Amino acid sequence: MEKVYWDCPDFSLSQTLECGQCFRYQKEDNDCYTVIAGQRMITLCQVGGSIVFFGGEDIPFWKAYFDGERNYGEIKQRLSQNDPIMAEAISFAPGIRILKQDFFEMLISFILSQNNHIPRIRGLIQRLSQEYGTPIDRGLYSFPTPEQLAGVSEEVYRHLGCGFRARYLVDAVEKVLAGGFSWEEMDELSTTELRQRLMSICGVGQKVADCILLFSFGRYEVFPMDVWINRVFSHAYCSGKKLSPMELQKLAAENFGEVAGFAQQYLFHYGREMKIGKG
């Protein structure tokens, strides 16, 4: 099989895939990863800092998927300066990059993420894909398109284990199919407008909307706040003091500005792995 080599600085394949932003990867027995995005699938590994793609198709797509053009060194330096906590979080996983993922997949995935564990979210997405996606290779399936989920009932989603989120999925699919949610159309909107648009879907609150803004639309100034980031951020930046979500958002914006989204991912991964603020 054809191999394509890629030298990308500030990039760890495992850290980027396993830091909680992506649910559609599979670790192979030989240290490789198989990643699915849209209707595409790739197997790749990292040897001595260099990425090896197995299969030469769609390489430009995958480089964009891994945000290959961005200078993460600059971002990390800016965040680390005068901030020992960020410096610590970044040195814990300096190879994280923010993936550029599909809108509809992020929408459904993060609706499923609410009040849920990451391993379980992955399971749900896998079942959903097996049931309604398109087979690609080796028993792996693409994430279903809105059209493939058209007409799927709340009952079925519940049977797949989606629980109370089932009715949210029905609403999301209906609204997307009804129009007004094409990527190009939404990308024209300001971040505030786009957040509002996303939150018009039942089951999408600010946190889920912010994950979509960050992981699919590249709105890197947003700072999604879940239970983990809440703990780490409060613990590290507010001396454990209880602040309202609005105050926390304001503080994050002041501290991290236009690169808050990157800061969030470094902090999230660090806090979750180290169980900061938890027993």
Added chain:
DNA sequence: ATCCAGGATCTCC
């Protein structure tokens, strides 16, 4: 077994 998870919604004041 009990707790908890990349929250959102509904109800109440």
Added chain:
DNA sequence: GGAGATCATGGA
């Protein structure tokens, strides 16, 4: 506009 209960499920 803020506080509190409720929501399904299964991994840890």
